[in-house]
Amino acid sequence: MANPPHGGVLKDLVARDAPRRKELSAEAEKLQAVVLNDRQLCDMELILNGGFSPLEGFMSEKDYNGVVEKNRLADGNLFSMPICLDLGEEEIKELGIKPGARITLRDSRDDRNLGIMTVEDVYKPDKKNEAEKVFGGDPDHPAVKFLFNQTGEYYVGGKIEAIDRLMHYDYVALRYTPAELRLHFDKLGWSRVVAFQTRNPMHRAHRELTVRAARSRQANVLIHPVVGMTKPGDIDHFTRVRVYQALLPRYPNGMAALALLPLAMRMGGPREAIWHAIIRKNYGATHFIVGRDHAGPGKNSKGDEIYGPYDAQYAVEKYREELGIEVVPFQQMTYLPDSDEYKPKDEVPKEIKTADISGTELRRRLRTGGDIPEWFSYPEVVRVLRESHPPRNKQGFTVFLTGFTNSGKDAIARALNVTLNQQGGRSVTLLLGETVRSELSSELGFSQEDRNRNIARIGFVASELTKAGSAVIAAPIAPFEKSRLAAREIVEKYGSFYLVHVATPLEFCEKTDKRGIYAKARKGEIKGFTGVDDPYEAPSGKEANLVIDLSKENVRTAVHQIVLMLESDGLLDQL
Structure with a gap:
């Protein structure tokens, strides 16, 4: 039996509202429409399919304040990231958005109506407080820059009635909703699932650490990469998914499955790790690997790390019982040339020879056509990366x-x-x-x-x-x-x-x-x-x-x- 969803009930709005979809579709054509941008579309998709359960819409002011101040929705449920529909003052006035109004939420890519929101409230957030409480306040943090430079000055909260899911044309077979992935696990007979969050290509070390994590818990592996919005400069998701597909046969006895997550990351470190755990629980995972500096944005302009290396692990561990998902600490793996194997770095004696290739060095070798040894990555993975990174x-x-x-x-x-x-x-x-x-x-x-x-x-x-x-x-x-x-x-x-x-x-x-x-x-x-x-x-x-x-x-x-x-x-x- 898969892990129960966060809050107890999976809020799959499209499935729940199926009988009313035709009626809602006709109504949506007559209403004022908000055309959603890329990040809002990512949030909308996970609201609609239940990935953000127990949310049933964009956050009201009560939910928003609770999340910012205490990591809690107004009903007391744990939730660590504000999920808000931000709009400018001019658009709010032009569309007549006010409490009680019903507005259509529309996909900017194909003009499809996705749902109707009944507006609960329109409020002006304290962005400075949000930046400080949620992200730590560092002005170099990408989410803080986004908050002040790209989000509207008002938030609109309210529940959503679904009309349709978002349409994707890439990797359709890998795009499971939480309900579909739970059913997939059930068909496979998987009752214990270790989810692995990634926004980067995977190599032998990643395969080794996920296999170790699964075997130690007698579980299977869910490779669950983010294919929505990630950190600027990241490798595109098309290349990464081809890498994951190439790597999958290297897992023993059908141990691993691959599914894509249409998430817009905030790179929010500790807060984001709690959020990721909630999402993976909704998708049916029982265990979640939390990495060193998990979802961290890296260094600021002064060269200081914005978050501590283990802040994310501490944050998720703090709420472990309430989350109902077991935290699996990320083990830094290192290669031992003399024995041709990978082991956790902290288990290797100092006198033993080790070898590693950093991300910076890998990018240099891809850029220059330099050698990438098989001990570091599999030939089929390197082949994919070289196709996308010519010399x-x-x-x-x-x-x-x-x-x-x-x-x-x-x-x-x-x-x-x-x-x-x-x-x-x-x-x-x-x-x-x-x-x-x-x-x-x-x-x-x-x-x-x-x-x-x-x-x-x-x-x-x-x-x-x-x-x-x-x-x-x-x-x-x-x-x-x-x-x-x-x-x-x-x-x-x-x-x-x-x-x-x-x-x-x-x-x-x-x-x-x-x-x-x-x-x-x-x-x-x-x-x-x-x-x-x-x-x-x-x-x-x-x-x-x-x-x-x-x-x-x-x-x-x-x-x-x-x-x-x-x-x-x-x-x-x-x-």
Whole structure:
């Protein structure tokens, strides 16, 4: 018999409300609709399917205050993470959201109506208190940044009547609801299940620790990775799921099962660990592995760990009886070369030789094509990772040139385009400022807002091409630092970004202008011209990867400097 759900009853709203779905669907079309963002959709899915039991909707102010202050809902049930529908003041007024109102909750991805909420209350949270009590208050914490920068100023609470589940098109066979997974365990005859939370690829050490945990409890293993929102910079869930699928046959005698969890993580350390335990209990697990710095965001800007290494384990252990799920402490495994086996690090005598590969080192080896030994990971796992992490000379990158009109950035961009195409090995895309203006941004003017929007479009296109393994050469004027930094941020999710400041002095640009554009600008015939009546925020030494001045050197030398920069980072190495 599987572990009973948290609160005693699994709140599968779609199953419970099945007879009313057609009626509700018709009503939903007539109501004002809130279109849910990515995080709200993750929360909505787990409210609807019972993963967040005993919740039946987004938290009211009483529930929210209880959770923030005491880890408890208003009815006394343990719950550690606020699950709130955040909205802006303008949207609340526009939609007429107030206590007693009924509103449709809609999927932003396909405009499907998911449910109807009867509003219990609309309240303004004390975000500073929430940040402090729930996440520890560190301003560098990603959840604290999200809270202050991306969530609406009001929360709307109320119960939900379900219309439909969220639609997924990837790994459908692995997307179990809590009720479905409990039934799956029952079919397999599993009564003791150790759940393993992960947002990273798994290797031999993970397999060894989960096998040990299961055998010591005479249980089976549920690999339950998060495929909603995780920590920025994490490996995409498509790659990770392929890794888990490759690893599954390495478990003995059908010991392990794989199911996906559509959770939006907050990286909330101790609070998050309690939350994860509640969710796994709802999915039918009897045991839960809590890792070192479980769901921790890492270090802050001062280099200090935001949470202690075992804070999460202590937090879950404190509520062990109430949770009704046994905590299995994560054991740090290490490889013993002489005996070709893994053992818990604290059980290995100091004189015994050990070997480990850190996450940073693994990423370096993937990036450079370095050897990843079989003692560390299985060949089928490495194969999947290499498909998603090509070596440096096959990775995409963006060279972003900025400077005044007639600074020579276009000439450098064209010459670099020819040079990289001559070398071969990857596709090359040239995004000249004038071309982008005519093809992508023809409706935009030259206000600061429109200029920023233009650079945002270039950044998006460059990021998609970089992700696909292309070399991108962009050469807009890009006069504002904020938009250049935003372009760097979006591109660096997928590859390297190099800002080249073509710092040819304005006087030289104007003096050598054969088209007479500067003369027209000086006469007032062209308005909003950068360097004449519009500002240019020159990149700082920290922002620019390379500074070139074509009043002192020629295009060939400039291109050679860029090529040397790319070669030094391994991007142009030949196989």
